[in-house]
Every structure is written in C-alpha cells, then in structure tokens.
Amino acid sequence: MWARLMRLLQAAADDPRFPPTVLYNENWMLRLVLDWLVGGGASSLMHVAPGANWYSEALLRSAFPPRFRGDPLAESYTRADGVIGHFRLAGNGTGELELLRQARQLTVVEGKMFSKLSAGVSNARYFDQAARSVACMAETLCTVRRKPDEMDDLRFYLAAPRHQIESGVFGDLLTLESIEAKVRRRAAEYEGARDGWLEHWFLPVLCRVEVGMVS
Numbered sequence: 741m742w743a744r745l746m747r748l749l750q751a752a753a754d755d756p757r758f759p760p761t762v763l764y765n766e767n768w769m770l771r772l773v774l775d776w777l778v779g780g781g782a783s784s785l786m787h788v789a790p791g792a793n794w795y796s797e798a799l800l801r802s803a804f805p806p807r808f809r810g811d812p813l814a815e816s817y818t819r820a821d822g823v824i825g826h827f828r829l830a831g832n833g834t835g836e837l838e839l840l841r842q843a844r845q846l847t848v849v850e851g852k853m854f855s856k857l858s859a860g861v862s863n864a865r866y867f868d869q870a871a872r873s874v875a876c877m878a879e880t881l882c883t884v885r886r887k888p889d890e891m892d893d894l895r896f897y898l899a900a901p902r903h904q905i906e907s908g909v910f911g912d913l914l915t916l917e918s919i920e921a922k923v924r925r926r927a928a929e930y931e932g933a934r935d936g937w938l939e940h941w942f943l944p945v946l947c948r949v950e951v952g953m954v955s
Contacts, residue, residue: 767821770851770899771796774822785954786824789845789893794824798837800848800876801883803937804864804926813929815861818876822849825893839884845893846880848873852900857913864926870896870913870951871922878945882937888944895950902955914951 749763762768774794777786799817806814817836826843830836839846850857850869857869874896881888888894898905898914912918923942927934 766851766853766855767796769853770822770849773851773899774824774849778824786847786849786897787845787893787895788824789826792825792845793827794822795827795829795835795837796822797835798823798827798829799835800837800873801879802872803875803879803882803934803942804930807933813863815863815867815872818872820848820873820876821851822899823847824849837880839880839886841884841886843884843886844891846877846891847893847895847897848877849897849899852898852904854901854904856909857898864929867922867926868913870898871919871926874919874945874949874951875923875926875942877949878937878942881945882941888941888948891948894945894948895952897951898953900953900955905953905955910953914953916946916949916951919951920946 748757774796778788778792778794798820800820800823802815802817804813804815820837823837824847825845826840827837827846828840830838850873859865859868861867861872877894877896878888881891898910900910904910920943923946924938927938927942
C-alpha cells in the first residue's frame with residue numbers, strides 16, 4: 741500500500757491521477773518542512789526542543805467559546821497548519837491539541853504560499869489569524885495551568901515564500917501591538933467575563949511569545 745501511495749505521489753506532476761495541488765500546496769510544503777526540522781534539519785530556521793513532536797492541522801481551543809446556544813460572540817476551534825512542541829492529541833478523535841503538563845515548547849506555525857493571513861471570525865471580523873492564534877496559545881496553556889514562565893519556547897511563526905514576506909502583504913499583523921490590541925478588544929466584548937484570562941494568561945504569554953516570519 742505504501743509503495744502504491746508513493747507511486748501516486750511521484751506521478752502527480754507528470755501523469756496525474758488527482759490534481760497536483762493536493763500535494764503541491766502550502767499545507768504539504770509546511771508538513772515537509774516540519775518533518776525535516778524535527779528530523780534534524782536547520783535549527784537556525786526554527787528551534788525544535790528535545791523530545792518535541794509535530795502535528796499538522798491540530799485544533800487549538802478557543803479562548804472565546806460559546807457561553808450558550810447561539811452566542812453571538814463565540815468562535816470555534818482554530819485549526820493550526822503546524823505545531824511543534826510537547827503535546828498529545830485528545831483521545832476523542834477530533835485532533836484537539838492537549839499540552840503536556842511538563843511541556844517546554846509550544847510553537848504554532850501558519851503556512852502561506854500566495855495567500856494572506858485570514859481575516860477575522862464571523863462574529864469578530866477584526867480578529868485576524870495572528871491574534872486568534874496567539875490567543876489560542878494562551879488558552880492552551882491555561883487549560884492545563886502551565887504558566888508561560890515555565891515554558892522555554894513560545895512562538896508563533898508565519899512560514900511563507902521570501903518574495904511574499906518582502907512585498908509586505910502581511911502588513912503589521914504580526915506585531916505584538918496589533919495582536920494585543922485585537923485580543924483586548926475581543927475580551928472587552930465579554931464585559932468583564934474574560935478580564936481574568938486576559939490578565940493572568942494572555943498578557944503573560946504575550947510577554948514571552950516570539951512572533952515572526954520565516955521563508
């Protein structure tokens with residue numbers, strides 16, 4: 741079966757049986773990079789802690805879940821293109837990421853080839869992908885009560901072609917100032933209900949997280 745799968749993948753460009761974009765897209769490019777990094781690739785590109793694993797399209801728990809049916813403020817899980825760190829997947833088969841209680845690394849990677857970062861969720865159009873991902877990282881730590889200062893490595897990276905980065909298509913979305921302003925606005929909509937999370941989890945994560953772009 742594996743040999744047959746490899747033949748299909750190798751033939752995708754020359755004699756395809758399915759659209760080559762199934763393989764040659766940003767998700768598969770990122771998976772290959774993550775596998776290469778964790779297998780001992782260039783540590784200068786992205787740090788991989790000892791014992792760290794990687795997973796593609798893990799679900800990250802939202803800091804703003806529904807409080808009741810039809811909640812007009814709520815959002816669902818965020819699906820991360822790639823995650824490196826010390827974690828496991830929930831046993832319910834959903835692909836939800838659970839940070840290990842003794843974790844030292846949580847790196848979330850968003851892969852883009854020719855598209856921009858996605859805009860906000862349906863209930864908060866300003867809450868873009870970078871702000872949402874860092875908020876989800878804070879909630880991931882909060883869920884297992886793993887303090888940010890107990891982590892060696894907290895990162896949110898955008899992986900994209902160099903010409904996309906240099907052309908400025910991502911603007912200032914990856915600045916800490918932009919992320920903080922949007923998460924504060926999102927929490928404020930809950931009229932105090934998320935103030936404790938903002939103070940005790942999100943802001944400490946923001947003080948330690950490294951946000952950047954790699955090509």
